[in-house]
Amino acid sequence: MLSRRSLLSGAAAGGAALTLGGGLRPAQAATLTIGFIYVGPKDDYGYNQAHAEAAAMLKKMPGVKIVEEEKVPETDDVEKTMESMIQLDGASLLFPTSFGYFDPYMLRTAKKYKKVQFRHCGGLWTDKDPMNTGSYFGYIGMGMYLNGIAAGYASKSKKLGFVAAKPIPQVLLNINSFTLGARSVNPGITTQVIFTGDWSMPVKEAEATNSLADQGVDVVTMHVDGPKVVVETAERRGMYVCGYHANQAALAPKGYLTGAEWNWITVYKMFLADAQGGKALPNFVRGGLAEGFVKMSPYGPAVSAEARKHIDAIKAEMMKGGFAVIKGPLKDNKGALVVPAGTAYPETAIQLESMNYLTEGVLGSIS
């Protein structure tokens, strides 16, 4: 069992052993120092902001000191950032929030600082990894399905657009969920997907959004690190837009329908309570809408009463648990049957984590 005090003194001792020169700040017994590391800017209206907002809430709680660092690349830089937080700031709990921080950087640092707790956002932890590490993640695909329903009601052209970073399983699940949500309203709807190739490509994201508008797409959504550019461009082009990661309503007061947001404060509060209560932190944590890991943005003015009713009803079903967006019979966009009739994958299904297809109704290809 780890108590907060032993965590801190352990971190201090570990730090002192490894620091040959000075520079170590004595850890204060009364406060728990937590380090947050972001891959991009804290105010990106997206992935990083979702974490930074939760960190800001955590900062207000008693007995906590938060140290933050933004724009840390997924290289050995992040190892040095973690070590610096441990050695110079006395951090005893670290949240490296970017997916690519996990292997080998966080694992390597965790082996070196066994008394410090590391919890990584991305859901990669297995029981072969060090016990002072762990991961947490949220099932946000359900939120994308609800986005899709909102888009299905709002679209007049029946053409939706999706600006995506890379064709990896997480992104494909979001594209497919969005499309299936929209097609549950009107089976004639299609989603044109454009891959930009990387997580933060503002110029390409703007080009992609503009080209979607030129093709007659009237509702757009995205899976990139910072949705700001897509949302602003969509608003300027008179399109509707569904948000992702954080609430972007302020960027598109007219066209913002709703959005699938992370609600990381639930997770961070839970870890904090365990650390302060002297309990061992869990190694593997996941949750969706029902667990409060994910939430929806408030409806924008363009969402009709009928759409709201429909979304609220589906959301209520999701909250009960067991709801499956990906269920058979399901064909991919080349006509092959990917999920046979009678098979359903709820959000927790492991099969969803190796998704390698676009469903029927998605225009675009993975390779």
Place this chain on the structure above:
Amino acid sequence: MSATANSKATAAPAAVAGAVDRSYPARRTLEAVAAPLAALLLATAAFALFLLALGKSPADFFDLVWQGAFGSWFSLQNTLQRAAPLLLTALCVAIPAQLGLVIIGGEGAFVLGGLAAAVAALPLDGVWPPLVQLVMAAAGIAAGGAWIALTGLLRARRGVNETVASLVLAYIGIALFNHLVEGPLRDPSSLNKPSTWGIGDANMLGPLPGTDLHPGLLVGVIACLLCWLLIYRTATGFAARVTGGNLRAAQLQGLPVGRLIIAACALGGAFAGLGGMIEVAAVHGRANASLIAGYGYAGILIAFLARHNPLAIIPMAVLLGGIGAAGGLLQRRLGLPDATVVVLQGFIFVAILASETLYGRIAWFQPRGGR
């Protein structure tokens, strides 16, 4: 005429020489050190004003820069680790620069060198690790060298502007890298972060004894020293500098200008490719998007700051590494955004580049008397 005829020289006892100005080489070296140092001080002073305008204490700021970059063994290692890849990518700019070429596409050679190294290790499962590492290094050097040599070839044989060509080739190189890593060379188990297969723990380069630093630092320093010898102490280096000084004169002397251009580009690219190999073999263990971290571009700044002198690359890389290492601490302690250190870097770069104009302007540093 005696050197003492120069009024300022009376202050320098070393200058009281005969007709030959023996202390000139020493003064010339001093000039090369004094100019950037003065620029650094100026930039620091200007940045202090900027901080005051933001309502932050410059004293706190510089204290934290010291703590974060050099103040402890941990901080110093942090700085040196960040400097390591930059030593090699800066050479990719500095070597072709001897011929007057501005090559800015080192990033492409760096990532392709890393990819080639990772791929070269795959069929060698179970082979003696030092041999695997040697093959990896050779692959990285070959890929990086070939990539920049392509720019040299276009320049020498077709007169294509090497700056634009190398930049565009860097974009192509990165696109090729992404295509291969996300396609044919992808390890299918790397679901959400596409990567090649790992090179295996046994084949990883361990840290330098007694430190956390990977051998890239040592390789980089040795490479800089060797390049300095090549440029300033060999006939080939002299030929390259003649070409850079005056292309027509070099051609009239019958120097093989075309071959020199291609060779310098290949050598520069080889160092960048080796940098990529070390990044894979010492840090990542596989090739993936983490390699595209901008080291190739940071190398351009360092080479220009060092005035393309390989020896000066070492302190400049350490300076940049130190600013990077301190950046995190500044964010955490002063609540300054990450962009603050970029502003500081900007001040320093502008000041040091502007200090170029000081060379030859201060009489004390100039040759005196001699015939």
